[in-house]
Structures are given as C-alpha cells and as structure tokens.
Amino acid sequence: MENEEAIQKALALANAAEIVMLGTNGDNGYPHIKAMLKMENEGLKTIWFSTNTSSKRIAQLKRDPKTCVYFVDFENRMGLMLIGEVEILQDANARERLWREGYERYYPQGIDDPDYSVLRFTAEWGNYYHALQNVTFSL
Amino acid sequence: MENEEAIQKALALANAAEIVMLGTNGDNGYPHIKAMLKMENEGLKTIWFSTNTSSKRIAQLKRDPKTCVYFVDFENRMGLMLIGEVEILQDANARERLWREGYERYYPQGIDDPDYSVLRFTAEWGNYYHALQNVTFSL
Numbered sequence: 170m171e172n173e174e175a176i177q178k179a180l181a182l183a184n185a186a187e188i189v190m191l192g193t194n195g196d197n198g199y200p201h202i203k204a205m206l207k208m209e210n211e212g213l214k215t216i217w218f219s220t221n222t223s224s225k226r227i228a229q230l231k232r233d234p235k236t237c238v239y240f241v242d243f244e245n246r247m248g249l250m251l252i253g254e255v256e257i258l259q260d261a262n263a264r265e266r267l268w269r270e271g272y273e274r275y276y277p278q279g280i281d282d283p284d285y286s287v288l289r290f291t292a293e294w295g296n297y298y299h300a301l302q303n304v305t306f307s308l
Numbered sequence: 309m310e311n312e313e314a315i316q317k318a319l320a321l322a323n324a325a326e327i328v329m330l331g332t333n334g335d336n337g338y339p340h341i342k343a344m345l346k347m348e349n350e351g352l353k354t355i356w357f358s359t360n361t362s363s364k365r366i367a368q369l370k371r372d373p374k375t376c377v378y379f380v381d382f383e384n385r386m387g388l389m390l391i392g393e394v395e396i397l398q399d400a401n402a403r404e405r406l407w408r409e410g411y412e413r414y415y416p417q418g419i420d421d422p423d424y425s426v427l428r429f430t431a432e433w434g435n436y437y438h439a440l441q442n443v444t445f446s447l
Contacts, residue, residue, distance in 0.1 A: 187382075188380075188382050190329055190341055190378060190380070192331050192339035192340065192341045193339060194333075194337070194339055195376075195391070197374075198333070198372070198374050199374045199375070199376060199391050200331035200332060200333055200339035200340070200341075200374070200375065200376050201331065201339070201376055201389060201391075202329055202331045202339075202341060202376055202378035202389055203378075203387065203389070203437075204378075204380050204382075204387045204437075233337070235336075235337050235338045235339070236338070236339065237334075237338060237339050237340055237341055239329060239341035239342075239343075241327075241329070241343050243326075243327050243343075246343075248342065248343045250340060250341055250342070252334070252338050252340075298342075298343075
C-alpha cells in the first residue's frame with residue numbers, strides 16, 4: 170500500500186465516521202479514551218467536536234492538549250490514528266459552527282451556555298491500518 | 309445508575325466485545341490508540357491479547373505499561389474504559405492459552421516463534437458510560 174492510497178482510504182474512513190475515539194493524557198500518566206461524536210472534519214487535518222466545559226475531558230485537555238483521534242471500521246478491519254493537539258474554543262463562530270438542533274438538551278442556556286465548548290483537533294501525522302499493512306504519513 | 313448496575317452492564321459489554329481499543333503512551337507524550345482482538349477476559353479485571361513482539365506497541369509497553377482498554381457499542385451509545393497496566397508474557401502457558409488455529413499466518417515459526425507475545429492487562433478501575441450517565445468504579 171503506497172502513501173497516496175493509504176491517505177485516500179483513510180480519508181474515506183474519516184468522512185464516513187460518525188463516532189470516533191479521542192485519546193487524551195489522563196491522571197497519573199495513564200492514557201484515557203472516550204467515544205465522541207465527530208461533528209465535522211476538514212480532510213484528515215482538522216476534526217471538530219463539542220463537549221461540556223465542565224467535563225473531565227476538558228480539564229485533561231487544558232492541562233495537556235496532546236491527543237489522538239482514532240477511527241475504526243470493525244467489519245472491514247480498518248483503523249486510522251491521527252496524532253495532534255486539541256484547542257478549546259468558545260467564540261461565537263465556533264459555537265455557531267457546531268450548534269445543532271436539540272442541543273438545548275445538553276446545554277440548557279442555549280448557544281451561549283458557558284458549559285458549551287468546541288474542540289478543534291489539528292493532526293500532525295497519521296497511521297492507517299488495513300489487512301495487516303500499515304502506513305504512516307505526515308499531514 | 310448505581311455502581312452495581314454499571315458493573316453488570318460493563319461486564320456484559322466486555323464479554324460481548326470482539327475488538328477493543330488499547331490506549332498506550334506513545335512517543336513525545338502523545339497517547340496512541342489501536343484496535344486489538346480481545347482474546348479472552350476474566351470479568352473486568354483481566355484482559356488477554358496477543359501481538360507481534362517486533363511491533364511498535366510492544367516497544368511502547370516495555371517503556372511504559374500504563375494503558376487503558378476501551379470497549380464501545382456504537383449503536384447503543386455505551387462505552388467502558390478500564391485503566392491498568394499490561395504485562396508482556398512469553399512463557400509456554402501464556403503462549404498455549406492464546407494460540408489459535410491459523411496463527412502460523414502471523415507467527416510462521418509456530419507457538420514458539422519469538423515474534424509471538426501475549427499481553428495480559430490488569431485493570432485497577434473502570435468508567436462505564438450509557439445514556440448521558442457515567443459511573444466510575446474500582447476493580
């Protein structure tokens with residue numbers, strides 16, 4: 170599998186994904202993983218999420234923005250790991266970009282709820298795995 | 309959701325899982341994630357995997373055994389994170405325990421192939437998530 174083929178397949182996996190795994194540096198030197206709704210992705214470089222400002226995840230990300238985002242297709246045994254950093258955004262543009270119908274369920278004060286945060290992940294490199302082959306590429 | 313109910317639901321998720329995500333501490337302080345076949349589990353306390361001794365994963369685990377194992381049910385929006393450490397085993401008992409038909413594909417020298425390693429993960433605590441509730445418990 171050549172780099173270009175791997176990146177094309179990785180992009181198809183990322184575009185199709187609804188739920189991805191976010192890896193963070195948790196307490197006492199242990200990695201943590203949590204499934205998150207992938208809200209938007211711009212190719213493989215930028216992935217957008219939203220979450221509660223009061224969550225443990227945000228506390229970890231404020232302390233250490235180093236993260237990975239993992240996409241998996243169980244049936245086809247494909248996996249994609251992107252390595253990069255997360256920024257926590259609360260500006261009006263970011264809030265509007267990710268706000269969806271029904272979000273009042275999670276953020277009762279609406280789009281300006283201080284408990285509503287946007288996460289923007291920017292990838293530096295990736296690794297795509299399929300059929301016993303894996304390819305690492307820069308982004 | 310009470311602790312006991314969370315542990316029962318977590319156990320059902322762990323027992324049913326075929327593929328889980330292993331979180332490790334990768335290079336330069338970044339967390340890494342990889343999907344792995346769950347070979348066996350003893351309740352929530354011990355999870356067994358196998359992998360190639362020459363893999364990047366093993367190099368990371370030798371440097372730092374701190375890990376998490378993540379189980380996810382996308383459809384039902386359930387997630388289980390177990391936090392603990394991984395031991396790398398190469399003794400005959402461990403090799404026999406996890407050897408499966410067809411493994412010569414991965415380990416051409418058979419059950420004694422030096423590239424065949426067994427991973428035993430032991431959990432210290434867990435966090436189970438379902439329907440906007442999450443419960444943390446010791447193990």
